[in-house]
Amino acid sequence: MKILVVEDERDLRETICASLQKEKFVVESAADFHSAFDKINDYDYDCILLDIMLPGGSGLDLLRELKRLRRSDSVLIISAKDSLDDKVDGLELGADDYLTKPFHLAELNARVKSLIRRRQHNGDVNVILGNLTLFPDKRQAEVDGSLLQLNRKEFDLLYYFVVNPNRVINKMSLAESVWGDNIDQADSLDFIYSQVKNLRKKLKQAGATVELKAVYGFGYKLSEV
Numbered sequence: 410m411k412i413l414v415v416e417d418e419r420d421l422r423e424t425i426c427a428s429l430q431k432e433k434f435v436v437e438s439a440a441d442f443h444s445a446f447d448k449i450n451d452y453d454y455d456c457i458l459l460d461i462m463l464p465g466g467s468g469l470d471l472l473r474e475l476k477r478l479r480r481s482d483s484v485l486i487i488s489a490k491d492s493l494d495d496k497v498d499g500l501e502l503g504a505d506d507y508l509t510k511p512f513h514l515a516e517l518n519a520r521v522k523s524l525i526r527r528r529q530h531n532g533d534v535n536v537i538l539g540n541l542t543l544f545p546d547k548r549q550a551e552v553d554g555s556l557l558q559l560n561r562k563e564f565d566l567l568y569y570f571v572v573n574p575n576r577v578i579n580k581m582s583l584a585e586s587v588w589g590d591n592i593d594q595a596d597s598l599d600f601i602y603s604q605v606k607n608l609r610k611k612l613k614q615a616g617a618t619v620e621l622k623a624v625y626g627f628g629y630k631l632s633e634v
């Protein structure tokens with residue numbers, strides 16, 4: 410699950426990112442309007458934490474851009490401006506929630522998790538495809554009720570496949586879903602190949618009714634058998 414933190418105050422931005430990373434999210438950040446604008450045009454996110462007052466522009470204009478792009482990223486406004494007009498404007502432009510600074514990190518994390526569940530699973534905690542069930546909050550997967558032993562990256566990849574069923578996904582998109590914009594920190598494409606190979610083997614051995622297929626020249630696709 411990938412999150413974008415748009416916040417110009419450095420210490421707060423780094424604190425939020427560190428807290429979300431402890432919750433096992435893939436986290437990217439932007440410190441100004443223009444870098445945030447580029448990111449939302451280039452990548453999809455499960456949730457965007459958005460400050461209204463930014464160097465170079467307004468967070469409300471970023472909401473307008475998301476609306477123009479017809480994106481479904483969940484948006485949580487985080488702002489020191491506690492006026493009713495700001496809240497109404499943000500919510501009318503498509504924001505899902507509003508949190509006023511200062512706030513407790515525990516509350517922020519809880520709201521982020523709630524928004525992600527609401528967006529991707531219609532409020533359900535579990536994600537089901539065939540006889541495969543994923544528990545995002547616990548980062549666990551089961552096949553017919555039996556626990557599937559996965560490392561962290563394997564779970565991240567499987568989650569990305571399950572919420573994008575029957576869609577051909579290229580290796581770079583998979584790498585971005587696992588590392589965000591820090592993919593240069595690893596030999597990502599070779600690593601993706603080995604992780605997908607292991608994941609395919611584990612699903613088959615567990616008797617999963619979903620199959621992870623390689624689509625030659627394009628990437629991979631997860632489908633029910």
